[in-house]
Amino acid sequence: xxxxxxxxxxxxxxxxxxxxxxxxxxxxxxxxxxxxxxxxxxxxxxxxxxxxxxxxxxxxxxxxxxxxxxxxxxxxxxxxxxxxxxxxxxxxxxxxxxxxxxxxxxxxxxxxxxxxxxxxxxxxxxxxxxxxxxxxxxxxxxxxxxxxxxxxxxxxxxxxxxxxxxxxxxxxxxxxxxxxxxxxxxxxxxxxxxxxxxxxxxxxxxxxxxxxxxxxxxxxxxxxxxxxxxxxxxxxxxxxxxxxxxxxxxxxxxxxxxxxxxxxxxxxxxxxxxxxxxxxxxxxxxxx
Amino acid sequence: xxxxxxxxxxxxxxxxxxxxxxxxxxxxxxxxxxxxxxxxxxxxxxxxxxxxxxxxxxxxxxxxxxxxxxxxxxxxxxxxxxxxxxxxxxxxxxxxxxxxxxxxxxxxxxxxxxxxxxxxxxxxxxxxxxxxxxxxxxxxxxxxxxxxx
Numbered sequence: 001x002x003x004x005x006x007x008x009x010x011x012x013x014x015x016x017x018x019x020x021x022x023x024x025x026x027x028x029x030x031x032x033x034x035x036x037x038x039x040x041x042x043x044x045x046x047x048x049x050x051x052x053x054x055x056x057x058x059x060x061x062x063x064x065x066x067x068x069x070x071x072x073x074x075x076x077x078x079x080x081x082x083x084x085x086x087x088x089x090x091x092x093x094x095x096x097x098x099x100x101x102x103x104x105x106x107x108x109x110x111x112x113x114x115x116x117x118x119x120x121x122x123x124x125x126x127x128x129x130x131x132x133x134x135x136x137x138x139x140x141x142x143x144x145x146x147x148x149x150x151x152x153x154x155x156x157x158x159x160x161x162x163x164x165x166x167x168x169x170x171x172x173x174x175x176x177x178x179x180x181x182x183x184x185x186x187x188x189x190x191x192x193x194x195x196x197x198x199x200x201x202x203x204x205x206x207x208x209x210x211x212x213x214x215x216x217x218x219x220x221x222x223x224x225x226x227x228x229x230x231x232x233x234x235x236x237x238x239x240x241x242x243x244x245x246x247x248x249x250x251x252x253x254x255x256x257x258x259x260x261x262x263x264x265x266x267x268x269x270x271x272x273x274x275x276x277x278x279x280x281x282x283x284x285x286x287x288x
Numbered sequence: 289x290x291x292x293x294x295x296x297x298x299x300x301x302x303x304x305x306x307x308x309x310x311x312x313x314x315x316x317x318x319x320x321x322x323x324x325x326x327x328x329x330x331x332x333x334x335x336x337x338x339x340x341x342x343x344x345x346x347x348x349x350x351x352x353x354x355x356x357x358x359x360x361x362x363x364x365x366x367x368x369x370x371x372x373x374x375x376x377x378x379x380x381x382x383x384x385x386x387x388x389x390x391x392x393x394x395x396x397x398x399x400x401x402x403x404x405x406x407x408x409x410x411x412x413x414x415x416x417x418x419x420x421x422x423x424x425x426x427x428x429x430x431x432x433x434x435x436x437x
Contacts, residue, residue: 014381060368064320065313083323085375157368159305196404199367201358202426203300203419204385205396207404232294236411240301241367274400276382 002100002181005049007251007264008040008190009219009283010133012056014125015276017089020132034133036270036282041136043267043284050185051097051148053104053174055250056126056192058153059084062118069116070162071170073108074123074151075101082122091128097148100181104150107177113170123151130192133282156193156244161231164246168227171253178254191251193244195271196237197278206239207279213271215245216281220266223252241278256287264288297412300419304366312364315352318342319369328376358388390425 016033019025025034061082063069079094105115131145155161162170171189178187195212198204215238218226227249234243257263264285272280295303302308309316318339321327331338339349351359352373360370367384374384386396399405409417418426425431 018380059371060316060320060366061323065309065316065369083325085323085328085372087325157304157366158309159303198301198405199381199385200361201300201302201388201419202390202421202424203298203405203410204388205399205405206407206410206419207400208407209403211407235295235301235303236298237407240298240303273403276380277385277400277404279404 002178002183002185002187004175004178004189004254004256004287005186006047006188006267006284006286007255008130008134008188009248009251009281009285010130010190010192011194011275011278011280011282012126012129012192013275013278013280014084014129017125017129017132018086021090033272033275033280036272036280037133039268040134040282040284044134045136045146047188048186049147049188051100051150051187052190053150053152053178053187054127054130054190054192055152055154055247056130057156057244057247058121059124059126060157061124062121062153063155065158068155068158069118069153070155071113072116072118072121072153073101073105074121074153075105075117076119079121079123079149079151081128082124084124089125089128091132092144094123094127094131094145094149094151097150099183100178100185100187101150103181104174104177107180108170108173111173111176113173118153121151126153126192127151130190152250154247154250156246161243162246163231164227164229164249167246167249168223168253171250172258174250175254175259189251189254191248193247194238194242195245195279195281196239197241198239199241199277203239205277207273208237208239209271209273209279211237212279212281216269216271216283219248219252220264220283220285223249223255223258226252252285255285262288299410299413299415299417299421302361308364309366310364312348312366314342314344315348315360315363315365316369318344318352319365319372322372322376331376355387357384361388387429389427390430391427392429395427395429
């Protein structure tokens with residue numbers, strides 16, 4: 001049977017992709033940020049998951065204002081990096097896992113979550129930057145990402161966006177879905193976005209280090225309480241774009257302790273300011 | 289019943305809700321069109337002609353031509369859509385975000401290097417933080433453009 005082995009949490013700032021793609025990762029501005037992922041790269045290489053279920057948000061890339069799905073699951077064989085206006089990132093396409101995606105869709109919809117099923121879409125920095133941060137490749141010899149990826153896009157751009165509580169419940173349904181899939185697969189759930197940042201208006205550049213870290217503490221220790229944080233708290237304390245953090249609750253809801261098991265082990269924790277306009281947060285939780 | 293908006297007392301912040309989205313529909317869809325290289329080329333060659341192909345308001349067209357992102361957002365634009373316009377100009381998210389504060393690019397970058405904008409005084413309208421209406425514009429860029437006007 002398939003199993004959830006770990007969850008990974010990280011910001012997905014587009015400038016990180018640009019810095020990597022332009023070979024700037026050793027510059028003094030960027031070095032401290034990438035150093036925070038050194039552990040993660042070797043950890044992931046050791047874990048060798050078969051599939052990563054990657055929760056991210058589309059930034060007006062695959063979904064314009066014509067169609068705004070709250071939760072969209074990628075069912076296809078292949079998803080290409082999008083041209084967001086700067087040209088597509090020079091990274092490999094993502095290969096999906098249509099069999100597991102179909103099973104998750106079936107299971108999660110039957111558990112009362114109304115997913116949008118997507119067979120064709122391009123994936124933007126929200127999905128490719130976490131892959132670049134966590135994978136030692138595919139720069140150089142290895143031309144492909146080392147695992148299958150099921151993209152899962154959450155609307156956090158146009159209100160109404162889903163509540164933290166709904167995301168947390170979805171994570172629980174997701175764990176049940178994975179655990180009932182017949183194939184022997186190691187699956188990781190990644191929750192991305194955040195942390196505090198605001199990209200608009202006179203309050204642009206807001207960073208709230210204290211709130212971010214308290215929120216991360218609560219996400220680890222008491223995720224149910226964390227899931228009850230109302231939207232307005234994210235907006236007020238972590239900036240208008242800080243609302244992306246609700247996506248971390250999907251990954252957290254999929255951990256064993258939420259289903260009555262043991263508390264996860266914190267394998268890694270990292271926080272860094274600034275990355276462009278954003279506070280970067282990163283966590284790895286392992287089921288024990 | 290009106291749309292519930294508990295976020296209106298956050299200073300210097302516009303939430304992209306259904307009402308803003310409806311106002312900005314064509315402005316944002318115009319921005320989406322710039323994800324295609326051939327459209328970026330056509331837009332750059334003749335901005336006015338390209339904008340004429342979209343049923344936007346005159347104020348929206350003028351805000352796009354002026355690259356006034358605060359005004360674009362007030363008129364229903366959203367930063368992730370407007371980012372396509374910024375990308376067409378070769379600008380980063382940091383340059384775009386900074387342009388909305390009245391700071392120069394250097395001033396904004398230095399604020400971020402110092403740890404970003406403080407939350408103190410910037411949680412509620414009516415406090416005294418640097419994002420409050422009575423403290424705009426915040427930097428030399430805003431002051432220069434005031435003189436030019």
